[in-house]
Amino acid sequence: IKETHTCYQGERKILHAYGYGCDKCPACQLRKKGFEEFQAKL
Numbered sequence: 001i002k003e004t005h006t007c008y009q010g011e012r013k014i015l016h017a018y019g020y021g022c023d024k025c026p027a028c029q030l031r032k033k034g035f036e037e038f039q040a041k042l
Contacts, residue, residue, distance in 0.1 A: 002015070008027045018034075
């Protein structure tokens, strides 16, 4: 989580549960959704 990011804006300062990102762009939304689905299965 702390070693990768997919944010289209290149945001590397804000850390969310799913990783670094702006939390607004399509890449962050997709990563957040996937992370939440993964967590729900644990």
